[in-house]
Amino acid sequence: MTRPTVDLRPTGQPPLPRPRPIATFFTRPQVIALAAVLLVNWALFPGFFTITWQDGRLFGSLIDVLNRGAPVAILAIGMTMVIATKGVDLSVGAVMAISGATAATLVTNGVPAPVAVLAALGTGVLCGLWNGILVTLLDIQPIIATLVLMVAGRGLAQLITEGTIVTFADPLLIFIGTGSFLGLPMPVVIALVLMILATLLVRRTALGLLIEAVGVNRSAARFAGLKANALLLIVYTFAGFCAAISGLIVAGDIRGADANNAGLWLELDAILAVVIGGTSLMGGRFSIPMAVLGAMIIQAMNTGILISGFSPEFNLVVKSAVIIVILVLQSPLSARLFRRLPGAQK
Amino acid sequence: MNRSLRPLLATTLIFLFAYMLAVTQQPAMLSTRVLGNFLTDNAFLGIAAVGMTFVILSGGIDLSVGAVIGFTTVLVAVLIMWLQLHPLVAFAVALAVATAFGAIMGAAIHYLKVPSFIVTLAGMFLARGGASVLSPDSIGIEHPFFTAVQKSYILLPGGGRLTVVGMIMLAVFAAAILLAHRTRFGSNVYALGGSETSAALMGVPVARTTISIYALSGFLAGLAGVVFSLYTSAGYSLNALGVELDAIAAVVIGGTLLTGGYGFVAGTFIGVMLQGLVQTYIVFDGTLSSWWTKIVVGVLLFMFILLQRLVFRAGPRRT
Numbered sequence: 229m230t231r232p233t234v235d236l237r238p239t240g241q242p243p244l245p246r247p248r249p250i251a252t253f254f255t256r257p258q259v260i261a262l263a264a265v266l267l268v269n270w271a272l273f274p275g276f277f278t279i280t281w282q283d284g285r286l287f288g289s290l291i292d293v294l295n296r297g298a299p300v301a302i303l304a305i306g307m308t309m310v311i312a313t314k315g316v317d318l319s320v321g322a323v324m325a326i327s328g329a330t331a332a333t334l335v336t337n338g339v340p341a342p343v344a345v346l347a348a349l350g351t352g353v354l355c356g357l358w359n360g361i362l363v364t365l366l367d368i369q370p371i372i373a374t375l376v377l378m379v380a381g382r383g384l385a386q387l388i389t390e391g392t393i394v395t396f397a398d399p400l401l402i403f404i405g406t407g408s409f410l411g412l413p414m415p416v417v418i419a420l421v422l423m424i425l426a427t428l429l430v431r432r433t434a435l436g437l438l439i440e441a442v443g444v445n446r447s448a449a450r451f452a453g454l455k456a457n458a459l460l461l462i463v464y465t466f467a468g469f470c471a472a473i474s475g476l477i478v479a480g481d482i483r484g485a486d487a488n489n490a491g492l493w494l495e496l497d498a499i500l501a502v503v504i505g506g507t508s509l510m511g512g513r514f515s516i517p518m519a520v521l522g523a524m525i526i527q528a529m530n531t532g533i534l535i536s537g538f539s540p541e542f543n544l545v546v547k548s549a550v551i552i553v554i555l556v557l558q559s560p561l562s563a564r565l566f567r568r569l570p571g572a573q574k
Numbered sequence: 575m576n577r578s579l580r581p582l583l584a585t586t587l588i589f590l591f592a593y594m595l596a597v598t599q600q601p602a603m604l605s606t607r608v609l610g611n612f613l614t615d616n617a618f619l620g621i622a623a624v625g626m627t628f629v630i631l632s633g634g635i636d637l638s639v640g641a642v643i644g645f646t647t648v649l650v651a652v653l654i655m656w657l658q659l660h661p662l663v664a665f666a667v668a669l670a671v672a673t674a675f676g677a678i679m680g681a682a683i684h685y686l687k688v689p690s691f692i693v694t695l696a697g698m699f700l701a702r703g704g705a706s707v708l709s710p711d712s713i714g715i716e717h718p719f720f721t722a723v724q725k726s727y728i729l730l731p732g733g734g735r736l737t738v739v740g741m742i743m744l745a746v747f748a749a750a751i752l753l754a755h756r757t758r759f760g761s762n763v764y765a766l767g768g769s770e771t772s773a774a775l776m777g778v779p780v781a782r783t784t785i786s787i788y789a790l791s792g793f794l795a796g797l798a799g800v801v802f803s804l805y806t807s808a809g810y811s812l813n814a815l816g817v818e819l820d821a822i823a824a825v826v827i828g829g830t831l832l833t834g835g836y837g838f839v840a841g842t843f844i845g846v847m848l849q850g851l852v853q854t855y856i857v858f859d860g861t862l863s864s865w866w867t868k869i870v871v872g873v874l875l876f877m878f879i880l881l882q883r884l885v886f887r888a889g890p891r892r893t
Contacts, residue, residue: 316691366883371635371691372832376879379819380872386865487865496695509689539710541811544703551696552682559686 258505258521265525266290269532276535285408289531291416297527298415299324299474299491303498304505304519305419305426306470309463311502314443314511315363315370317464320498322381323355323471324491328479329385331401332394341400349472355381356468360461378495385487395484405480415477419520422473426466427516436514439463443511500547501526503554581829582841584881589848596851600858606734608854613740616850618643618798618805618814620743620843623821623828624750625794627842630825631754632787633767633834634690638679638697639795640817642672644810645705646799651713651809661719669796675701676792680785690788698818705811712810715803723804739801746794750839763787767834823875824849831882848874 269289270276279288303320310317327348334344355377362373396402407414430436441449442456450456474494479485504522507514526547533543597604613620622639629636646668653664675697682693727735754760762783765773774780798817803809828845830837852870856862 362879366880368879368883369832372826372879375819375822376872376876379823379875380869383865383868383872386863387869391863391865496699499692499695503692509692539706541703541706541710544699545707546703548696548699548703551692551699555682555686555688555692555696559688 256518258518258525261504262521262525262528265528265532269528269535272532273535281411284411285413286411289535291413293524293527293531294416295413296531297524298413298419299477300494300497300501300526301419301520301523302415302422302470302474302477303494304501304523305422305516306467307495307498308502308505308507308514308516308519309426309430309439310370310467311499311507311509312439312443312511312514313460313463314446314509315460315464316374316499316509317356317359317467317471318371318374318495319355319359319377319381320467320471320474321491321493321495322378322385323352323468324475324478324494325382325385325485325487326355326388327352327472327475328485328490329388329394329487331476332396332479332485333388335396335398335401336394341398344398345400345404345476348476349469352468352470352472352475353465354468355471356465357461359468360464363464364457364460382487385485385490389485389487391487393484393486397483401476401480402483403480405477405483415481418473418477422470423516423520430516440512440514443514497526498523500551504550581878581882582838582844585827585829585841585844585848585878589844589851592848592851596855596858600855603854603858606730606732608734610730610734610736610740612847612850612854613743614735614737614805615853616846617739617743618802619817619820619824619849620846621746621798621801622795622814622817623824623842623846624746624839625791625798626818626821627750627825627828627830627837627839628754628763628787629690629791630822630830630832631767631834631837632763632784633770634683634784634787635694635822636676636679636788636791636795637691637694637818638675638701639791639798639821640814640819641698641701641705642675642792642795643799643802643814643817644812645701645708646672646796647803647806647809647813648705648708648713648811649809650800650803651715652708654715654717655713661717665800668800669793672796672799673789673793676795677785677789679792680788683788684781684784694788702811708811709809710811712808715807715809720804720807724807739804742797742801746797747839747843754839759783759786764835767836769835820849820871823871826882827874827878829878829882832879 266276273289276289279286279290281287303324307317307320330351331344331348334347335341339347359370359374359377362368362376363370366373404414404418409417430439438449438454438459441452441454442459446456471491475491478490501522502519503509504525505515505518505520507519529546529550530540530543533546534540593603602608622643626636626639649668649671650661650664653659653667654661659667679693679697682688683690686693723738727737728741730736754763762773762778765776765778766780766783766787770780799814802813806813824845825837825842826832826845827848828838828841828843830841849867849871852874853867856864856866
């Protein structure tokens with residue numbers, strides 16, 4: 229992958245040798261953090277890494293982490309792109325509820341499942357488009373623009389389900405939530421495919437670079453001839469699409485659409501996953517695979533807390549501690565401190 | 575007319591219009607009883623929204639208020655029921671904790687140079703988690719002081735009741751209006767919201783003001799928690815879930831600009847009342863389901879954001 233880079237170091241210094249990609253992957257802080265969390269889990273629960281093959285699919289705690297983390301990972305894929313444009317999408321949790329409600333209500337009313345799935349994805353795209361229009365055409369701050377749908381979205385979802393939890397027995401919807409493909413749970417397969425496609429799309433074309441340009445400076449990007457508004461529309465629509473997929477998975481998993489609780493607070497988990505993945509909230513450089521890894525770190529911590537017998541609420545305290553550590557590490561203050569340490573800068 | 579008063583005027587007119595519309599449908603809504611209940615039922619939201627107004631005026635956002643309310647109710651309940659402290663002592667401790675919590679978040683926002691959004695998100699997780707670590711179950715509060723406070727009210731003409739809780743909210747709004755528009759701190763908040771760089775160059779103590787703003791928001795969220803515990807006589811870690819969104823909506827509907835530097839505390843009061851009106855109307859109607867509240871509030875939020883854009887587009891551009 230060749231991308232234009234600008235060397236900001238003083239002239240006269242030899243360029244740094246480019247480290248090999250595999251080596252840099254294993255020294256990334258996110259990978260080390262995930263390994264550490266998994267090792268702690270293994271210490272707490274010796275059978276953690278045991279994976280068995282049963283009834284044509286894989287079973288084990290590790291698979292469970294992947295499976296449970298998949299909805300947030302899918303949200304994080306869309307959220308990464310939004311945050312890279314210096315935006316944020318608070319509505320994804322509500323969009324999940326809307327998409328699940330749409331699919332469930334249609335299926336129970338006798339609509340064929342593939343149509344219902346397409347309709348659910350379509351509502352997600354529409355929700356994303358709505359956010360995008362507010363952000364671009366009306367030029368509203370992203371936090372506020374998406375807040376509208378976050379507040380109203382759950383009400384809309386309840387309108388669709390008429391205030392009840394719509395349960396269904398449709399095999400296709402249940403397959404999306406709990407089925408398996410090549411031994412892997414379906415949510416994991418969907419998340420993996422989406423991650424690979426999205427990464428290829430942004431890294432093998434100029435799209436990623438353009439998104440970063442808009443995130444760093446929207447006006448400058450527009451003056452440079454980029455269609456910043458069109459790009460933002462695409463990004464928010466994609467986030468809505470990702471949220472709709474997550475909504476389908478969560479609905480399929482419990483075989484019902486719960487407008488009140490489906491995807492509740494998951495937008496915050498998704499944002500956290502993106503931040504753990506090293507994408508700055510101030511826009512610019514982003515990494516989709518790292519955000520997915522971030523989602524896995526969050527889920528591995530969840531699982532760890534559950535198997536060690538703490539109450540699930542304890543999770544919130546751990547999550548806030550993680551955010552604080554990341555903030556301190558990313559702040560200019562600590563960067564200055566590190567620079568003062570001898571040998572920290574090569 | 576002064577252009578800066580337009581959104582406030584629009585909010586007031588919309589509230590009066592909506593109230594009249596509601597009265598034509600449900601004549602019983604025109605009574606001091608309903609108005610008194612407006613104040614009582616929305617007291618905690620109103621108090622939290624005042625803190626949110628200052629934060630938004632300064633160009634930030636505070637996602638932790640709902641969680642701080644929940645935490646305060648649990649802390650108050652634990653101090654009274656488990657440690658047998660007098661409620662007033664418990665309130666003082668809880669308010670001190672909430673204020674310190676806000677101040678720490680403000681310090682983190684200023685010194686770590688991170689968006690307020692992510693710091694207060696961490697604060698939200700911490701306060702909710704902390705509350706459920708203190709007690710995962712709801713704790714009922716039984717104390718003579720609580721019953722005495724709940725039973726005391728001023729009788730309004732027409733049979734309405736102005737409760738202690740409602741009076742606290744009115745007092746907070748009165749104090750906040752003075753603080754925002756008549757003190758140096760208030761001017762500093764507006765200056766910070768206009769432009770942090772210019773404010774710093776003009777000699778506004780940015781660090782002190784930022785920390786004070788979030789400490790104030792923490793204090794008011796704590797006070798809202800105290801009011802909530804008086805209102806429900808219980809401490810529960812999931813109390814006031816999502817109130818931060820209602821508070822932000824109230825501030826925006828009240829005409830405060832989300833980019834900061836512009837708005838009125840009085841507008842927030844009308845924003846809170848408008849949300850209360852929607853809820854009360856739905857209760858009066860009886861056939862509408864409660865989820866309509868969310869949709870109507872969302873629509874109102876959207877309308878006011880749109881209105882803000884139009885007002886600011888229409889006038890001469892200032893940059």
